[in-house]
Amino acid sequence: MQRTDFSAMACSIARTLDVIGEPWSPLVLRDVWVGLNRFEQLQADLGISRKVLTERLNHLVEQGVLERRPYDRRPRYEYVLTEKGTELVDLLMVMAGWGDKWLAGEAGPPVLYRHHACGEISGVDLRCTACGEPMHANDIDPLPGPGAAPTTARPPAGR
Amino acid sequence: MQRTDFSAMACSIARTLDVIGEPWSPLVLRDVWVGLNRFEQLQADLGISRKVLTERLNHLVEQGVLERRPYDRRPRYEYVLTEKGTELVDLLMVMAGWGDKWLAGEAGPPVLYRHHACGEISGVDLRCTACGEPMHANDIDPLPGPGAAPTTARPPAGR
DNA sequence: AACGTAAGTTCCCTCAGGGAACCCCAATTG
DNA sequence: CAATTGGGGTTCCCTGAGGGAACTTACGTT
Numbered sequence: 001m002q003r004t005d006f007s008a009m010a011c012s013i014a015r016t017l018d019v020i021g022e023p024w025s026p027l028v029l030r031d032v033w034v035g036l037n038r039f040e041q042l043q044a045d046l047g048i049s050r051k052v053l054t055e056r057l058n059h060l061v062e063q064g065v066l067e068r069r070p071y072d073r074r075p076r077y078e079y080v081l082t083e084k085g086t087e088l089v090d091l092l093m094v095m096a097g098w099g100d101k102w103l104a105g106e107a108g109p110p111v112l113y114r115h116h117a118c119g120e121i122s123g124v125d126l127r128c129t130a131c132g133e134p135m136h137a138n139d140i141d142p143l144p145g146p147g148a149a150p151t152t153a154r155p156p157a158g159r
Numbered sequence: 160m161q162r163t164d165f166s167a168m169a170c171s172i173a174r175t176l177d178v179i180g181e182p183w184s185p186l187v188l189r190d191v192w193v194g195l196n197r198f199e200q201l202q203a204d205l206g207i208s209r210k211v212l213t214e215r216l217n218h219l220v221e222q223g224v225l226e227r228r229p230y231d232r233r234p235r236y237e238y239v240l241t242e243k244g245t246e247l248v249d250l251l252m253v254m255a256g257w258g259d260k261w262l263a264g265e266a267g268p269p270v271l272y273r274h275h276a277c278g279e280i281s282g283v284d285l286r287c288t289a290c291g292e293p294m295h296a297n298d299i300d301p302l303p304g305p306g307a308a309p310t311t312a313r314p315p316a317g318r
Numbered sequence: 319a320a321c322g323t324a325a326g327t328t329c330c331c332t333c334a335g336g337g338a339a340c341c342c343c344a345a346t347t348g
Numbered sequence: 349c350a351a352t353t354g355g356g357g358t359t360c361c362c363t364g365a366g367g368g369a370a371c372t373t374a375c376g377t378t
Contacts, residue, residue: 001272004182004183004206004207004335004336006182006186010269011186011189011255011258011263011269011270012254012256012257012258012259012263012268012269012270013185013186013189013197013251013254013255013258014186015181015184015258015262015263015297015318016161016254016255016257016258016262017185017254019262021182021185022365023163023176023180023181023366024163024366026162026172026176026180027165027170027172027173027176030170030172032212033296034301036232038324038325039324039325039326040323040324040325042221043199043325047163048163048366048367048368049366049367049368049369050325050326050327050367050368051326051327051367052329052365052366052367053326054160054325054326054327055365055366055376072324072375072376073372073375073376074323074324074374074376075324075326075374075375076199076323076325076375077324077325081296081305085263085296086201086295086296086297087257087260087261087296088257089295089296090253090257090285090295090296091165091250091253091254091257092172093285093294093296093299094249094250094285095171095172095175095176095250096170096171096175097171098171098175098246098247098249098250099170099171099174099175099234100171101175101246102243102246102304103171103175103178104171104174104306105306105327107305107306108304108305108306109171109172109249109304109305109306110169110304110306110308111170111171111301111302111303111304111307112302112303112304113299113300113301113302114287114299114300115287115290115292115294115298115299116246116298116300117287117290117292117293118287118289118290118292118298120287120289120290121289121302122287122288122289122290122294123287123288124285124286124288124294125180125286125287125288125291125294126249126252126253126283126285127283127284127285127286128274128276128277128279128281128282128283128284128288129281129282129283129368130274130277130279130280131274131276131279131281132280133274133276133283134276134282135252135274135276135283135284136226136245136246136248136249137240137245137246137248137249137251137252138245139274139275139276140252140273140274140275141270141272141273141275142193142270142271142272143270143271143273143280143347144269144270144271145267145268145269145270145271146266146267146268147263147264147266147267147268147269148269148270149269158196163366163367181334182335183335197355197356198355198356198357199354199355199356202356207335208335208337208338209337209338209356209357209358210335210336210337210357210358210359211334211335211336212357213356213358214334214335219356225340230346231344231345231355232345233343233344233345233354233355234342234343234344234356234357235354235355235356236343236353236355236356245331319378320377320378321376321377321378322375322376322377322378323374323375323376323377324355324373324374324375325372325374326371326372326373327360327370327371327372327373328369328370328371328372329368329369329370329371330367330368330369331366331367331368332365332366333364333365333366333367334363334364334366335349335363335365336361336362336363336364337362337366338359338360338361338362338366339358339359339360340354340357340358340359340360341356341357341358341359342355342356342357342358343354343355343356343357344353344354344355345352345353345354345375346352346353346354347350347352347353347366348349348351348353348365
C-alpha cells in the first residue's frame with residue numbers, strides 16, 4: 001500500500017492504483033496470467049520478498065482480482081485470475097505495448113503476442129466503443145461525470 | 160523508486176513500471192494532461208509531499224515523459240507531456256475504463272470522455288492492430304520475442 | 319519416526335515517503 | 349532602493365513499508 005490512500009479520490013485512475021498501484025502487483029498479475037499460479041513459483045520468478053508477496057496476494061484476493069483455491073488435500077493453494085482480474089490484464093497489454101515501443105531498444109520486444117482470431121503477431125490498438133475510430137489522449141475531452149466530486153478530490157470537511 | 164529495480168527485467172511491463180510505477184506518477188501525468196502544469200498546482204491538487212513531487216517530476220523528465228520549460232522571465236517552469244508521455248495517457252485511459260467498470264459503484268464514473276471524431280461520450284476498446292477484431296487477455300498467446308532473456312529474467316551470473 | 323515440501327510468519331534493518339520549515343530568485347511595491 | 353511576494357524548489361527529522369533470512373505449520377512420503 002502506498003503511504004497515501006488513493007481510494008478516496010473521485011478518480012478512477014486513483015482507485016485503480018489503489019488495487020494494483022503498489023510495486024509488484026502488476027508483475028504478480030502478469031505471472032499469474034502466464035501460468036505461474038503458486039506462491040513458490042511467484043516468489044522464485046520475481047525475486048520478491050516472501051512477506052511482501054503474501055501481502056500483495058492477500059490484497060489482490062481481497063480486491064476480487066485473484067482467487068485463492070486449494071489444489072491438493074495438503075494445505076496447498078494456487079491463485080487464479082477472476083474476471084475482474086482478467087480484464088486488468090488488458091491494462092498490462094497496453095503497458096507492454098508502450099514499453100515495447102519506447103523502451104525495448106535494439107533488442108526488440110521481449111515478448112510477442114499472437115492473436116487467436118487472426119493468427120497474426122500483433123499489438124493492441126485503442127478505439128472508440130461508439131464509432132470504432134482510433135481514440136487516443138489527444139482525441140478526447142474529459143468532462144465531469146455523475147460520480148464527480150463537488151470541486152476536485154480534496155476532502156470537503158475539516159482542517 | 161521502488162526498492163527493487165525493475166528496469167533490468169526483460170519485460171516491457173516491468174520496464175514501464177520503472178518509468179511510472181512509483182506511487183503518484185500516474186496521477187501526476189493525469190493532472191498534467193488535464194492542464195495542471197505547474198509545481199504549485201500539482202502539489203495543491205494531489206496533496207503530495209513537495210519533496211516527492213520534485214523527485215517524481217525529475218524522474219519523469221529524465222525518462223522523456225515530461226518536458227520542463229520556463230513560462231516567464233522569472234524562474235518559473237511548467238511541465239508538459241512529450242509525445243512519449245502523451246502515449247502514456249492512453250494507458251491512463253484504459254486504467255480509468257477499468258476503474259469506471261469495476262470500482263465506480265452507484266455514483267457512476269467520476270469523469271466522462273467525449274471523442275472528438277464522433278462527438279459521443281464513450282470509452283476505449285482494445286482491438287488487434289492486424290485484423291481490427293477485439294483483443295483481450297484471453298484472445299492472445301504470449302511467445303518469446305527477439306529481446307527475450309535466455310531463460311527468464313533472473314540475472315544469469317553469480318550466486 | 320524421520321524427512322520433504324508448499325505456503326506462509328516473524329524478526330530485524332534500512333531506506334523511501336510524509337510533513338513542515340526553510341531558501342533562492344526575480345519582479346513588484348512603497 | 350529596501351522590503352515584500354510568490355513560484356519552485358531543498359533540508360530536516362520521523363515513521364513505516366520493503367528486503368532478507370530464519371523459523372513455523374500442516375500434511376504426505378519413505
